[in-house]
Amino acid sequence: MCNCSSLARTSFRNDGRMFGTWDFKWPQGSQIDVHFQALPPDQLAALSGMGLAPAGFSLSKAEEQLVNQGPDEFGRLTRVVECLAQRWLEGTNAKIQLVFTHDQPLPLEIASSYRVQDYDVLVSLANLPLGRTADENAELNGIFLPGSELGRYCQRVDYSVPTTYLGMRRFYDGAEPYFNSKEFWHWCVHEFGHVLGLPHEHQNPKVHSRIVDGLKSTSQIQQTLANALGDTKTNTPNPRITEDEINEEITRAWPVPMKYEQVLYSDFRDYDEKLPAPDDSSSIMFHIYWQRLLKDAVGNEPPRFFERPRPGDLAHVRSMYPP
Numbered sequence: 506m507c508n509c510s511s512l513a514r515t516s517f518r519n520d521g522r523m524f525g526t527w528d529f530k531w532p533q534g535s536q537i538d539v540h541f542q543a544l545p546p547d548q549l550a551a552l553s554g555m556g557l558a559p560a561g562f563s564l565s566k567a568e569e570q571l572v573n574q575g576p577d578e579f580g581r582l583t584r585v586v587e588c589l590a591q592r593w594l595e596g597t598n599a600k601i602q603l604v605f606t607h608d609q610p611l612p613l614e615i616a617s618s619y620r621v622q623d624y625d626v627l628v629s630l631a632n633l634p635l636g637r638t639a640d641e642n643a644e645l646n647g648i649f650l651p652g653s654e655l656g657r658y659c660q661r662v663d664y665s666v667p668t669t670y671l672g673m674r675r676f677y678d679g680a681e682p683y684f685n686s687k688e689f690w691h692w693c694v695h696e697f698g699h700v701l702g703l704p705h706e707h708q709n710p711k712v713h714s715r716i717v718d719g720l721k722s723t724s725q726i727q728q729t730l731a732n733a734l735g736d737t738k739t740n741t742p743n744p745r746i747t748e749d750e751i752n753e754e755i756t757r758a759w760p761v762p763m764k765y766e767q768v769l770y771s772d773f774r775d776y777d778e779k780l781p782a783p784d785d786s787s788s789i790m791f792h793i794y795w796q797r798l799l800k801d802a803v804g805n806e807p808p809r810f811f812e813r814p815r816p817g818d819l820a821h822v823r824s825m826y827p828p
Contacts, residue, residue, distance in 0.1 A: 529656030
């Protein structure tokens with residue numbers, strides 16, 4: 506998930522016209538400084554067994570060494586996030602760096618007058634939903650699923666407001682602790698794809714019409730995801746999954762040049778005539794329940810979690826930040 510509504514606020518003039526470029530890349534050669542926000546005390550005290558890989562997933566020896574450098578459970582958890590994020594750059598020689606600061610978490614609250622920004626990306630691991638501002642109604646107006654600002658748009662958020670949310674969603678029902686789950690690992694990789702500037706692959710305007718042709722209707726997708734991401738113990742749908750959310754995150758193409766103003770985004774992945782199967786096996790930037798959203802879905806297809814970007818994703822990053 507990415508936070509498109511925030512992008513809209515920063516990318517439109519007062520009269521509604523778009524300006525500039527929809528290019529979410531960082532400048533070539535950037536060092537992206539990633540910091541973490543402190544956890545609430547009760548959630549910090551509940552951390553246990555951080556650094557254990559989910560069944561079927563694994564850390565390399567070098568990744569294990571990094572994780573074990575953490576002085577406490579929180580430090581090991583943030584190093585797991587680094588390991589998963591750095592997998593975007595493995596073997597690509599891409600001209601971009603992710604640099605993490607682990608053991609100096611930013612406090613949860615900072616005086617509103619303080620706007621010094623000494624990071625590029627601020628990661629929250631706190632339970633969701635969370636408000637993005639002082640708004641008390643976080644359930645209605647805040648972040649309710651893991652999400653991120655895209656690329657350099659991370660820099661447009663006020664100091665102390667996270668730009669990447671990786672916390673546990675309210676209706677998480679996995680058998681293992683969230684931070685030791687395949688779902689958490691997948692979200693980490695997916696959201697750092699957004700951090701590097703990758704939008705959702707199913708919203709790629711170059712292939713959007715062919716991909717959307719294979720999907721259920723918006724109302725059917727809304728119902729499917731509301732049930733899948735709701736309270737499965739009581740069969741209560743997630744009230745936050747609205748048709749507007751579906752349009753913003755799934756069924757609407759990302760911007761293409763307009764008739765009167767040149768609005769460019771040049772880094773969507775190119776395909777030849779042999780379009781890969783439009784599912785999340787071809788990119789980690791598809792939705793975890795993509796299989797369940799297709800017209801021919803049976804209805805109980807399991808979520809598909811990956812521990813690293815797909816080969817096409819790595820090639821995409823390399824093309825965005827060529828060596």
